[in-house]
Amino acid sequence: MDKLQIKGRHCELVLSGDMYEKLNAHLFPGDCDEHGAIIKAGVASTTDGRVRLLARSLHIAIDGQDYVPGVRGYRMLKANFIQNHILECRDKRLVYLAVHNHSGFDSVAFSHEDMQSHERVYPALLDIASGMPVGALVFATNAVAGDIWLSDHSRIKLSSATIIGHRRRLLRDAPVGTSLLRDETYDRQALLFGNVGQQILRKTKIGIIGLGGAGSLLAEYLGHLGVGRFVLIDDDRIEISNLPRVVGATRFDALTWLADQRMPSWIRNMAKRLARKKVSIAKRIISRANKNALIEAVYGNVLDLENANRLLDCDYIFLAADTMRARLLFNAIVHQYLIPGVQVGAKVPVDGETGEVGDIFSIVRPVTPDAGCLLCNQVIDPSKLQEEGQGKKELAAQRYVNDIEVHAPSVITLNAISASQAANDFMLYMTGLTEQNAERSYMRFIPRYRQMSFDEPRKGPSCSECGEGSNSRFALGNLKNLPTRIKS
Numbered sequence: 001m002d003k004l005q006i007k008g009r010h011c012e013l014v015l016s017g018d019m020y021e022k023l024n025a026h027l028f029p030g031d032c033d034e035h036g037a038i039i040k041a042g043v044a045s046t047t048d049g050r051v052r053l054l055a056r057s058l059h060i061a062i063d064g065q066d067y068v069p070g071v072r073g074y075r076m077l078k079a080n081f082i083q084n085h086i087l088e089c090r091d092k093r094l095v096y097l098a099v100h101n102h103s104g105f106d107s108v109a110f111s112h113e114d115m116q117s118h119e120r121v122y123p124a125l126l127d128i129a130s131g132m133p134v135g136a137l138v139f140a141t142n143a144v145a146g147d148i149w150l151s152d153h154s155r156i157k158l159s160s161a162t163i164i165g166h167r168r169r170l171l172r173d174a175p176v177g178t179s180l181l182r183d184e185t186y187d188r189q190a191l192l193f194g195n196v197g198q199q200i201l202r203k204t205k206i207g208i209i210g211l212g213g214a215g216s217l218l219a220e221y222l223g224h225l226g227v228g229r230f231v232l233i234d235d236d237r238i239e240i241s242n243l244p245r246v247v248g249a250t251r252f253d254a255l256t257w258l259a260d261q262r263m264p265s266w267i268r269n270m271a272k273r274l275a276r277k278k279v280s281i282a283k284r285i286i287s288r289a290n291k292n293a294l295i296e297a298v299y300g301n302v303l304d305l306e307n308a309n310r311l312l313d314c315d316y317i318f319l320a321a322d323t324m325r326a327r328l329l330f331n332a333i334v335h336q337y338l339i340p341g342v343q344v345g346a347k348v349p350v351d352g353e354t355g356e357v358g359d360i361f362s363i364v365r366p367v368t369p370d371a372g373c374l375l376c377n378q379v380i381d382p383s384k385l386q387e388e389g390q391g392k393k394e395l396a397a398q399r400y401v402n403d404i405e406v407h408a409p410s411v412i413t414l415n416a417i418s419a420s421q422a423a424n425d426f427m428l429y430m431t432g433l434t435e436q437n438a439e440r441s442y443m444r445f446i447p448r449y450r451q452m453s454f455d456e457p458r459k460g461p462s463c464s465e466c467g468e469g470s471n472s473r474f475a476l477g478n479l480k481n482l483p484t485r486i487k488s
Contacts, residue, residue: 010159011148013041013097013137014338014475015055016369017165026060027101027139034075036067038085039097039137044337044477046313053095053135053148054338056475057468059085067100073113075100086128092470093479096125096134097146107174108140110147122149137161145173164340164369167434168315186226197431198226204430205229207314209302209330210321211278212236213245213410214344217419218318219282220247223289225427231310232282233298234321237275245412246278248285302326303485308333316426317341320419324384328483331367331374335466336473336480340368340429342422343379346414362417362445365457366425369474371440372459373466417445 015023027035037060041053061067061077070076077098089096102108110118118136125134126149135148137158146158163169182195190198204227208215211234219232238246238254258271279297286293300307303325311317311333319330322345334341343365349358367374374380421443428434441454462469473480 009156010050011053011146011156012050012159013053013055013144013146013161015039015161015163016338017163018370019055019058020163020165020169022060023058023099023139027099028141032103034100034102035063036061036075036077037099038077038081039099040085040089040092041095041097042336042475042477042479043095043133044312050313052337052477053097054475054477056094070113070117073111073117076117082125086125086134089132089134090129093132095132096129098136099139100136101139104140104143106140106142108138108143108145109173110136110138110145114138115147118147118149123153125149126151126153139171142171143173144171164338166436166438166440167429167432168340169432183226189225193427193431193433197433200430201226201427202228204315205231205313206426207231207233207311207317208282209233209311209317209319209326211246211282212242212320213412213415214346214419215318215320216245216247216249216278216282216285217412217416218320218344218423220285220289221419221423222426223286223293225423226290228290228293230283230286230293230295231298231314232279232295233300233302233307233310234278234282235299235301236278237272238278238281239272239275242278245410245415246281247412248281249276249278253281301485303329305482305484308482308484311339312337314339316430318422318426319343320345323388324380325388325483325485327374327380328385331380331465332473332482334367335369335373336476336482338369338475340366342366342425343374344415344418344422346410346418348409348411348414350409359446360414360448362414362447364418364421364425364443364445366440366442368440369466370459372457373463375465376458376460376463377442377455414447417447421445 023037026037037058039055040057041055044052044054061081066078066081067075068078086096122134131151133148133150135146137144137146144158144161148156148158161171183198186198206222206227208218211219211232238249240254240256240259243249243251243254253276255271255275259268277299279299283295283297286295296310298307298310302308308329317330317333317339319326319341327343330341333339346362348360365379439454441456444453444455459466461467464471464473466474
């Protein structure tokens with residue numbers, strides 16, 4: 001990454017919930033004193049000029065050793081502690097952020113001495129950082145302020161910090177006054193999470209990968225919840241066999257009179273090419289539920305870089321496509337860009353020889369920066385990844401019942417189990433209603449036995465996706481390529 005270009009003046013920090021809890025415990029141990037640390041962050045820039053600083057690693061400054069009485073201020077980081085970390089930030093193209101705390105609850109600001117210290121020290125740190133930004137953060141119990149220095153020595157304030165934990169938490173330097181207009185449309189659900197919660201949903205941007213059975217249900221649910229912005233990605237068109245499970249699809253959309261088995265094959269093939277796109281159907285359903293929603297309906301493969309990039313400024317991503325390569329990409333985006341998400345789906349195993357139906361299940365797998373990844377939990381099969389990379393097999397794997405070689409039963413009610421749970425998880429997470437001790441486990445619904453089980457996700461410290469090692473893509477943002485495909 002060369003010198004960071006910022007088109008606007010909006011800069012925000014993103015931390016995983018585990019990292020924030022560790023930092024908070026260090027800064028506020030109950031002694032009412034000041035403590036210090038360093039955060040190294042990756043960078044993600046969006047097309048509209050916003051910049052997200054992605055907290056990759058936290059380095060606690062030991063009191064009396066790394067954080068000592070100051071020469072001009074109260075406390076300071078030792079020079080050798082700073083040097084070691086600023087040099088690593090330079091070499092790995094990360095952003096250096098010095099951290100300390102002040103007293104207070106929901107408001108915080110740098111002191112006059114803090115700002116003078118920045119003006120003395122940060123020009124030299126910028127020289128060492130070789131084009132990467134450097135900055136300072138000051139935390140109160142429920143607030144944060146930031147002074148970010150860019151390579152040209154201009155400065156911008158931190159707009160906010162988002163904590164990606166059990167529930168979403170947003171910190172600013174001071175409370176923001178809001179004038180909320182009550183929307184009668186959402187009156188009943190606002191009784192649950194208030195008008196503030198409804199405004200949060202209205203400002204939220206979500207991505208849905210795959211708009212088939214589960215994805216179409218998610219589009220409908222989230223549209224009715226009042227979510228304000230959508231990115232819908234799917235490269236498929238509706239077919240007759242999709243009609244029982246794709247919400248909002250009509251026989252006209254599928255051109256059923258042309259796709260009828262009694263028609264010549266060339267006419268049936270023409271019907272498949274001209275049938276309505278699944279993303280267009282989903283867009284129609286969302287618009288009927290929420291006429292003010294802003295919807296990007298992307299007819300294409302999420303594995304194409306330009307399509308994957310559309311997800312990088314989302315607040316939450318739903319994976320409702322069942323290919324291994326889509327799982328791999330989704331998993332990478334969650335951990336590389338610190339965007340929480342969930343994988344949903346339903347399976348109806350059928351023995352190819354006997355036709356016997358196995359253990360039907362619906363699955364909801366939350367994937368967050370804290371909870372381990374799909375690779376760690378063996379949800380991504382390397383052998384199937386290889387198969388899907390062989391062209392025609394990949395296309396076959398992305399369809400449900402398009403030929404005699406693909407036997408994949410699908411029923412709308414089974415999809416509804418996972419889609420509704422995932423939508424509830426999202427709603428409670430965004431509005432701050434998820435309990436702190438809520439289960440992080442994958443949920444497996446087994447309807448034939450009327451049972452539900454939990455699979456505790458694992459996290460490997462050396463994992464290349466979510467781990468803490470130097471080879472991990474965790475929080476690298478724009479510094480690492482996503483596992484998208486190369487167009488032939």
